[in-house]
Amino acid sequence: MEILIPAWVDGVLQPVEKLAAHQRGLRHLAVSVFVMDQSRILLQQRALGKYHTPGLWANTCCTHPAWREDPAACAERRLKEELGIGGLTLRHRGQLEYRADVGGGMIEHEVVDVFIAQAAADLPRTLNPDEVRAARWVELDMLRREIATEPESFTPWLRIYLAKHAEAIFGSNGPPTRDRDEN
Secondary structure (H helix, E strand, O other), rough: OOOOOEEEEEEEEEEEEHHHHHHHOOEEEEEEEEEOOEEEEEEEEOOOOOOOOOEEEEEOOEEEOOOOOOOOHHOOOOOOOHHHHOOOEEEEEEEEEEEEEEEEEEEEEEEEEEEEEEEEOOOOOOOOOOOOEEEEEEHHHHHHHHHHHHHHOOOOOHHHHHHOOOHHHHOOOOOOOHHHHHH
């Protein structure tokens, strides 16, 4: 099935087939979601059948909106499709950009709308095996240590997010907690 995503070609945003956008290294729109339980992040391990970065650990959900799809609607849709998670309140944390080699001659050059949501650790989820191999909760500080010792186990974008964009995503005081969100 051909998936058309918003990508810039000759300076104009237009629909481009997702695989072609990665093969050509085109700058394109994306969405990333971090589901949190206090200071713990729900990570997903990408399915082994993914055409790039299979088996690597990533943030809760990372995807591309379809052509003309609202980023928040995309985030909600893909949380449901990939992890069976619904009903969370997503908070937009801004937009960031990165470029990374993801192997196989492919480049992710993304302009990413980042969302964060708080959830309980016992959040019901049903993993879609075509998308997600496993999921686990990890403390942010432990995740940083794991990335430092085993960077090859994590997607390039997750490493970039934590190295260069953690404050924009989580705030200067670390991840938001339910208590801070309610104030």
